Amino acid sequence: MGPTGGIGPSPVHFATGIFGCQMCDSRVPDGDRPVKLCKIRLNDGSLRVASMLETEVRLLDLTQIDQCHSLMDILNSSDPFGLARFLLRPDATAYPLSAVTVLAPIDSQEVWAAGVTYKRSQIARMEESETSASNYDKVYTADRPELFFKATPHRVAGPGQPLRVRGDSSWSVPEPEFTLVAGPDGRIVGYTIGNDMSARDIEGENPLYLPQAKFYRQCAGLGPCVLLAEQPLTAEHVDIGLQIRRAGAVVYSGATKLSQMKRTPEELISWLFRENELPQGAFLMTGTGIVPDDNFTLEHGDEVSISISGIGTLTNPIVKDAI
Numbered sequence: 001m002g003p004t005g006g007i008g009p010s011p012v013h014f015a016t017g018i019f020g021c022q023m024c025d026s027r028v029p030d031g032d033r034p035v036k037l038c039k040i041r042l043n044d045g046s047l048r049v050a051s052m053l054e055t056e057v058r059l060l061d062l063t064q065i066d067q068c069h070s071l072m073d074i075l076n077s078s079d080p081f082g083l084a085r086f087l088l089r090p091d092a093t094a095y096p097l098s099a100v101t102v103l104a105p106i107d108s109q110e111v112w113a114a115g116v117t118y119k120r121s122q123i124a125r126m127e128e129s130e131t132s133a134s135n136y137d138k139v140y141t142a143d144r145p146e147l148f149f150k151a152t153p154h155r156v157a158g159p160g161q162p163l164r165v166r167g168d169s170s171w172s173v174p175e176p177e178f179t180l181v182a183g184p185d186g187r188i189v190g191y192t193i194g195n196d197m198s199a200r201d202i203e204g205e206n207p208l209y210l211p212q213a214k215f216y217r218q219c220a221g222l223g224p225c226v227l228l229a230e231q232p233l234t235a236e237h238v239d240i241g242l243q244i245r246r247a248g249a250v251v252y253s254g255a256t257k258l259s260q261m262k263r264t265p266e267e268l269i270s271w272l273f274r275e276n277e278l279p280q281g282a283f284l285m286t287g288t289g290i291v292p293d294d295n296f297t298l299e300h301g302d303e304v305s306i307s308i309s310g311i312g313t314l315t316n317p318i319v320k321d322a323i
Contacts, residue, residue, distance in 0.1 A: 036052040036053075075181060112284045118289035119140070163316040173297065177194040178286050
């Protein structure tokens, strides 16, 4: 784990980024780098918005713009990329990552999730429940995707913060997901890493138990930053990796590509905003293509790391209370 609880070497090395270029090379001029925004806490306890580089963060000066007080205000502006560039002054104060605490990049937005968007996820969901197998099979091919409410901000963990396995679950897994960041108008303004924690046994018992399997305290991870969507997305260049450690040893690892997702990000966002109002914007987890074997379940003390090329690595310890 890195010094900020998740900003460290990726468990899977990705050389190319979301747009097919090197994303974190310190030799790249600032004006040519993709912008990755994060929320941090300084040692004095103050919360700030910063630009994340490979080994440091640089503070944004939000005092330059009226009505701009948070990361959400930047993301919900008419031009997040241009505004972020403007707020990042050439003489911006820089801190090494080891000197700050990186938080989940969320303010007041809702967190939603999509299900059964990868073939592997469809198979796994069908294996969970024989009685509901046909429903999962149908939703994979239907025009309408499966969308569900995932978390409120206070249920979201950032880098290094604990994620929870329900005490009444005996079969729970992390779900590494490429996550879209949308403004109130439904525009995709950025991307981050999401962990859609899932109690597979509870959902498999009855699909009507899905809210309990997905929505509880410390049920979602986001971070470490939001990569602003400056250019069109190239799904073939987005690699997603998962690594789970137990007592220091790797007990599971897997990888997939965003290009394996059946639906496009634009399609999923359009369905989320259909007949729906999200005045603070939203995070939308887009489903998982990495599913551990059926005999695997998370345990108290495990450490989950999710890497996505161009964004970074989100690492969280796992906690579970005995019931």
